[in-house]
Amino acid sequence: MNGVKHIAKFISLLALALLFAMSSGSVFAADTGHATATDQAVAADGGHGASKVSKSLSAEKVKDLGWRIVNFIALMIILVKFGAKPIGAGLAARQKKIKDEIEDLQQKRADAEKSYNDFQAKLASVESEIDKIVDRAIAQAEIEKVKIIEKAEQAAHDIKRSAEMAIQNELTEARRTLKNEVADQAAVMAEKLIVNNLTADDQVKIIDNYLAKVGAVQ
Amino acid sequence: MKQTILARRYAKAIFSIGQEHATYDQYNEVLQGLAALYASHPEVADAVTNPLYPLDVKEKVMQGIVASMSVDVVIGNFLNLLVQKKRAELLPEIAEAYRSMVDEAKNISHGNVVSAVELSDDLKANVQKVLEKLTGKKVELTTSVDPSIIGGIIAKVGDLVLDGSIKTQLAGLKDSIKGRE
Numbered sequence: 001m002n003g004v005k006h007i008a009k010f011i012s013l014l015a016l017a018l019l020f021a022m023s024s025g026s027v028f029a030a031d032t033g034h035a036t037a038t039d040q041a042v043a044a045d046g047g048h049g050a051s052k053v054s055k056s057l058s059a060e061k062v063k064d065l066g067w068r069i070v071n072f073i074a075l076m077i078i079l080v081k082f083g084a085k086p087i088g089a090g091l092a093a094r095q096k097k098i099k100d101e102i103e104d105l106q107q108k109r110a111d112a113e114k115s116y117n118d119f120q121a122k123l124a125s126v127e128s129e130i131d132k133i134v135d136r137a138i139a140q141a142e143i144e145k146v147k148i149i150e151k152a153e154q155a156a157h158d159i160k161r162s163a164e165m166a167i168q169n170e171l172t173e174a175r176r177t178l179k180n181e182v183a184d185q186a187a188v189m190a191e192k193l194i195v196n197n198l199t200a201d202d203q204v205k206i207i208d209n210y211l212a213k214v215g216a217v218q
Numbered sequence: 219m220k221q222t223i224l225a226r227r228y229a230k231a232i233f234s235i236g237q238e239h240a241t242y243d244q245y246n247e248v249l250q251g252l253a254a255l256y257a258s259h260p261e262v263a264d265a266v267t268n269p270l271y272p273l274d275v276k277e278k279v280m281q282g283i284v285a286s287m288s289v290d291v292v293i294g295n296f297l298n299l300l301v302q303k304k305r306a307e308l309l310p311e312i313a314e315a316y317r318s319m320v321d322e323a324k325n326i327s328h329g330n331v332v333s334a335v336e337l338s339d340d341l342k343a344n345v346q347k348v349l350e351k352l353t354g355k356k357v358e359l360t361t362s363v364d365p366s367i368i369g370g371i372i373a374k375v376g377d378l379v380l381d382g383s384i385k386t387q388l389a390g391l392k393d394s395i396k397g398r399e
Contacts, residue, residue: 176396183395187388191368194384198369203335206369210382211348 014083225311232296232312233319245293246320252283252297253313267307276301327355329375332364334383337371349375 057065232249236242256263265271265279280301284294300306321327331337331345342361349357353375364372367383374380 180396183392186395187392190391191384191388194368194388198384200335203333203369204338204341206384207333207337207341207371207382208344210370210380211344214380214382215348215351 221308222311222315224305225308226315228296228300228305228308229312229315229319232293233316233323235292237323239290239292241290241292242320242323244290246316248287248289248293248297249309249313249316251287253310255283256310263307263309266301269304273302273304276306280306325355327353327357327375329357329359329373331359331361331374332367332372332383333361334363334365334367334369336363337361345371345373349373349378349380352380353378 232245233242236245262279262283266276266283268276277298280297284297297309300309300312327349329346329349331342337345342359346357346359349359357375367385368388369384370382370387372379372381372383372386
């Protein structure tokens with residue numbers, strides 16, 4: 001921003017100097033035209049006199065040259081007085097900016113190089129990393145495989161055992177039911193047999209035997 | 219509602235007096251007779267226990283009963299006291315408790331024998347003998363017939379139960395078959 005201001009000042013000064021120079025040029029041209037007319041008049045006076053005048057500078061031309069020099073010096077003073085600082089500052093700012101940009105770019109380049117080197121290193125080690133990861137994954141998979149197989153074997157064992165227990169329970173239950181039925185039937189058959197075959201004498205014998213047994217216990 | 223404790227208390231009181239006067243057998247007869255009268259003629263029980271009747275009327279009824287039975291003065295006063303204290307409804311329970319006390323005093327037990335067929339006298343005497351031997355008391359037996367026991371006997375004396383029935387033996391046989399592996 002500052003550089004732009006300086007450049008604007010420098011352009012405005014340059015425009016002022018150009019305007020000044022053009023104004024001097026026009027004066028010189030006017031003077032030249034006047035001289036031409038004079039020369040023509042001199043030439044009209046005679047040929048010898050004309051060549052003599054053209055080899056020497058008239059006082060007016062010297063004066064004009066003096067003004068021109070003064071004008072030039074003034075211009076230079078003005079340029080140095082008012083243009084040196086802005087131009088110098090603009091150039092310094094420009095220089096600093098370019099320097100900063102160069103430094104920045106160098107820093108970026110260094111970073112990019114570093115990053116490139118890192119990536120190169122990573123790229124070199126990535127293959128071994130991949131191998132390690134693959135090995136690790138294979139080992140993990142092996143462990144999982146063993147675990148799954150163990151679990152499946154345990155589950156199969158449990159299922160088998162529960163099935164065996166269920167069968168055993170069923171067998172026990174069936175055996176018990178059968179035994180109960182046999183016992184019931186045996187009791188019913190025995191009762192029928194006893195009722196059909198029991199005589200009055202048997203009744204007395206049974207009671208006597210029982211009383212004898214009870215009495216013996218006492 | 220049975221009031222056994224209260225009845226036992228009254229029975230114990232009259233039994234103590236009976237023991238002192240050696241008249242507890244007579245008192246027992248009176249009490250058992252009145253308990254039987256209560257059971258056979260509920261209107262008699264009602265006449266001496268109904269709270270709707272005046273107390274003097276109930277007393278007169280009891281006095282009439284006592285007079286007709288021509289009992290000892292003590293037991294007569296006891297019966298009148300029951301009416302006065304409005305405890306006449308306890309009489310059957312008092313009679314039962316009194317009989318237990320008399321049996322205890324005489325070392326008598328009451329038993330019941332259930333058989334599939336009618337027991338002969340010899341068999342009954344044999345049963346009684348065995349029960350007396352087991353209990354160490356004189357046993358007064360009652361018998362009953364239950365054909366469902368098939369054969370043998372079931373004798374009960376107090377807390378003692380002798381089950382020699384074929385029905386029970388068959389049940390035991392059935393249980394042993396079921397229980398054995």
